[in-house]
Amino acid sequence: MARHRLAWVASLALAIASSLATPGVAQKGLAAEGARINALMSAGKYSEALPLAQGMVASLEKSDNGRDLAAALNNLGQVYAGQGHDDLAEPLYMRSIALMEKSLGLDNALVAAELTNLAALYQRQSRYAEAEPLFKRALAVREKSLSREHPDVGQALNNLATLYVKQQRQLEAEPLFQRALAIYQKAAGPEHPAVATVLNNIGQLDRDLNRDADAEAPIKRSLAIREKVLGPDHPDVARSLNNLAGLYEHQQRYAEAEPLYRRALMIRERALGPDHPDVAISTSNLGYFLYASGRTADALPFAEKTLATNRAQLRVVLPILFAAREQALLANDEALNQALAAIQRGTQSSAASAVNKLAVRLAAGSDRLAELVRKDQDLAAEAEALDKAIIAAVSKQAAQRDVAAEQRSRARIAAISSERAGLQKTLAVEFPDYASLSNPLPLTAKEIQPLLSADEAMTVYSVLDKRSYVIAITRESVDWKEIPLGADALAQKVTAFRKGLDVGKARDASGKSGLFDLALANEIYTALLGPVEGLTREKRSLLVVPSGALTALPFHLLVTETPEAAIPDTLEGYRSAAWLLRRQAISVLPSVVSLKSLRAFARKDQGVKPMTGFGDPVFNPAQGGPAERRTAGGKVAARSIASIAYTDFWRGAGVDRARLAQALPQLPDTADELSAVAKDVGATEADIHLGRDASETTLKRAALAQYGIIYFATHGLVAGDIKGVGEPSLALSIPDQPSELDDGLLTASEVAQLKLNADWVVLSACNTIAGDKPGAEALSGLARAFFYAGARALLVSHWAVDSEAATRLTTSTFDLLKSEPKIGRAEALRRAMLAYLDDASSPRNAYPAMWAPFALIGEGAVR
Incomplete structure (x- = not known):
């Protein structure tokens, strides 16, 4: 279709x-x-x-x-x-x-x-x-x-x-x-x-x-x-011609299909003008038809015309450009840059957009201009949210409508429009680059290369319906390869890959059923990185720009060599696997241009205080304070409530927080985690908020922009896990009387309203890379919100983490940074994971679900 x-x-x-x-x-x-x-x-x-x-x-x-x-x-x-x-x-x-x-x-x-x-x-x-x-x-x-x-x-x-x-x-x-x-x-x-x-x-x-x-x-x-009825040159005639041509192409009746495609294009160009979306559809249809018929030279002008309309139809243009490059119909550099431009225009995620909004504020320079930019961005976001609310309202039957509320929303949208018009005039005078920075042009390979250090390689992925592509870039060279796996195949492989990443597997190693599949990890490595291994393998740092299902793939768990067995006989057998992490530190970037956004516009005035943290929240007020709970003993909880029946937690249309409070296991070790990290970075005790003080009220009233690190050690709730929680959230102390300010759940939309100036935000919680709704692309939830709020890097988790393991990994990462600050965040995380993996004191330590839950999103190097 x-x-x-x-x-x-x-x-x-x-x-x-x-x-x-x-x-x-x-x-x-x-x-x-x-x-x-x-x-x-x-x-x-x-x-x-x-x-x-x-x-x-x-x-x-x-x-x-x-x-x-x-x-x-x-x-x-x-x-x-x-x-x-x-x-x-x-x-x-x-x-x-x-x-x-x-x-x-x-x-x-x-x-x-x-x-x-x-x-x-x-x-x-x-x-x-x-x-x-x-x-x-x-x-x-x-x-x-x-x-x-x-x-x-x-x-x-x-x-x-x-x-x-x-x-x-x-x-x-x-x-x-x-x-x-x-x-x-x-x-x-x-x-x-x-x-x-x-x-x-x-x-x-x-x-x-x-x-x-x-x-x-x-x-x-x-x-x-x-x-x-309409005449031979009517645009609706072109629709029928286009669909009949598509049918003939499907039946491999190519000689009959081509003149229909060409006539449809001619009708649309004449009737609608060259810039109409239907003309772009006919142009790309004809181009792809010619490519599929083996006529790349004939297809190329149509691909270039499609690109010129700024409507990058990746499924059409990338295969044609790749074939043209392979057949020397296009110069290598030209094909690569056109492909890069198409990928950047065609795969702009919400997280990438949030990073760009942060970059615009950073580029503003002065605090006053940055505040004006943030105000304009916030107003635009508010108007968009109100628009969506009105759309949802007018979709309802009359009996369900609140006409007065709709009128208030419309009045607010009008007021926002007026306020933004004034802001735009001021910014046009004082910050003339605002408009162009808000809609950045795609970067060419030559513009990307100087942004990379000598020890870095970047891989950019585009996942299409039938095939995918990877572009590898280093400071010295660039390469572009085809991956013979489309969106459905990759989604299935990523889903199968993640099935073994359950901390429960490390606790119960009886039998091999459901354990992590090393052969699959090597198969995915061979498909995704094998084609560009010549460029990437010698670099100490790998920057990955994923798309589609690959946003949910923990790249550091790919296996670079064929394993002796897909499932080792014992958990210790996982220790000797050729993990990609042994070779390289991995950072994930939401987009290509975010590399420039995070590096070219990095602010020099870092937060005046090293860190603030929130941990060991009180979910059940009947329990004692943090110190009492730490000394009470008992099993360490996982930072997930995935095993709980969420149906137990709703009452009417919303969350029954009393029942949720009873179900959320306390996390006493997070107090020790925060205290240890605070000591490493030189944070004061007053900046670490534990127990009842680890609340939304404390967070929202804090001057967060003065901290270089914002740290959360708690439970993460994935969108859709609980009825009434439609977006990912962090669980903080649940108040006796919930209010609009503080209901105990810090949602992604509330995060986006915070004002940060943080080198990085640590989300030591469950599956914080997850999307903003069930089935959504990863990075679209909390990650997007924290980037928009002002974070330049995030430490997030791919699955339900073991609380003891989370404490060990995060404190070890900060220990390493304290002793060797120039190694950078991604490398410190890599070493912390390897130290855990290589600790032979327990077989569990070798299992990837234990030592590898975290990923670094954003700037992983020292800047």
Whole structure:
């Protein structure tokens, strides 16, 4: 589905939408102008429609006719969306919805059109979780206020089915498409453009389900209807041509596919202009088709044209660029830099974005300018959160809506817009580089190399659907290799790799079932680093920029040589494995440009105090203080409650913190951990917060920006683990009376509001590398939040850590830094892990789940 985009409903909305005009001369004029705008959009003539739509909005802005203004805003939004300017369309759609609901009520069928257009925008941006409830509400509103056989209900069914296909939910989509087709054929006749749209989608669905024999007829019928009714040069004709070409390509009928792809591209370029997203889709489709047909030289211009649009379709351009380089159709440096640029544009993670925002503040130089930048960034984040809240609200049924709260949110967004406009003017004068730094250009290989030391190598990964790529960069040279594993295969291997990383395996070594697989660790090493081993193996430090499933891969546990056995006979057998960590210190970077962000803009004025720490929180107030608990004896707990039934912890819609408090094991050893680290770095006792003092209240009231190290030693809760906790959190002391300031859980969104100036943040807790929601890419949760707050490096964990092991590893890391401060954080962590691994006093020490839970994210060197 990625290459052959399903037909969208803009033509449907224009063909069968009800008129919004009411009787009267002025209204008739508006209706005529609206009809003219719609006719131009139907013909794909967006540039002609734009000034008319803008003029209509301007003429209605000062009137009190909210309904007509809503319709005009909706039209203008459709014009912008048709031109590929979703950023301009989105606020118009949202304003249109608010006005239409105010004028007509929440359940009027006309509101559904606005909901549909906003949902379509989110679908184009792959924001499926936001699109689905909007589509569903539009369907519910239409079914409630119109007959179930009304064409608008057919449109809503088609829309929802299209979204399901995007989400790989074809079996749910099929009956919706069939129902929509029946409605349209009955209401509008067998040759209506709406019928063609649904037929096109049904054919695509058949092809997705490998029912090629069934797919051809509906797509051909769709094409015939569109050519007859809309004319041979209409953009909707190009949609059917594109999908028929895709079917023929799938059937290896290449001679029939190529002229269809070329005609679709020609129609779109002529009708929509060279910068339209549909033109980019046709360009990349034709380019990939030519590449897949073995015609790399013919494909290359289309790949370069796709790159020039700044819409990096990695799945298309990287294979073509790689083949062109291999066949000497492109110079090595040129191919590499184009590939690097495409990767950097196409894989911007939330953590990478947070690092860049930090870099902009650091580049501001003065504290005053940095504060202004932070204020602008915070306001932008607040407006985005309010936007999402409004979207969630308008997706609900009328009985579930809080209209007053929505109005307050809209008023706040307007106030933020005004405040940001003033800030932008000030920054434009005092910090003219703000705009360019906020959207940095991709780095070339020659720009990356000087940022690396002589002992460093960087590996940049791009994980695609059928294959992946690695680019290795050192100060002296660059190389680029293909990895014959796609996204699904790598995700499966990473999942299997992580299965053995359970501290319980080290406690119960009976049998080999479920133990860490050394052969798989070597297989993944061979695939990911083997191709560029010549560049990387002699460097003492390896900087990894992962993507996709690789963000959850602890690279330091890869095995560089074939093991004697996949599963050793004893736990001691793991000690002699050729761990990558024995050769190199590993740091993970959220993006390529974050290397520059963390090094070129590093602040020289370090925190005036060495460290503040929070540990041994009181989860159950009935228990004694830290000293009493440490002397009470008992088994050391794991910093995870993964074995607890989380269903025990919710009450209604939220967390029952009383029950959670009883379930969270106390962590008395964390007090010793913090005290030992504080001694190493010279922190005072007053800066270490234990027991009840290890609370959100203490944290949020502290002047955190004055500390070089922020240290948390506690339980980490992964997003989705507990109902009511929708994002990753750190557990601090649970107060007797929870409040908005302090409820005992420091969530990722609360972290993002902190103001730090930290060399690094230590998260000595469970799985703190995890994503911001179940299934999300790693690094998108606490890591993103702490980077945004002002951390330049993070120590995070990949799994539920043994508390005793965590204490030993972290204190050892800081001991090493104290004795040899110039070795850097990544190397100190490497040595601490190896010392644990090589300690033969216990067989458990050799098992990787014990000695290897931590990873260094961000700047690992001394700067």
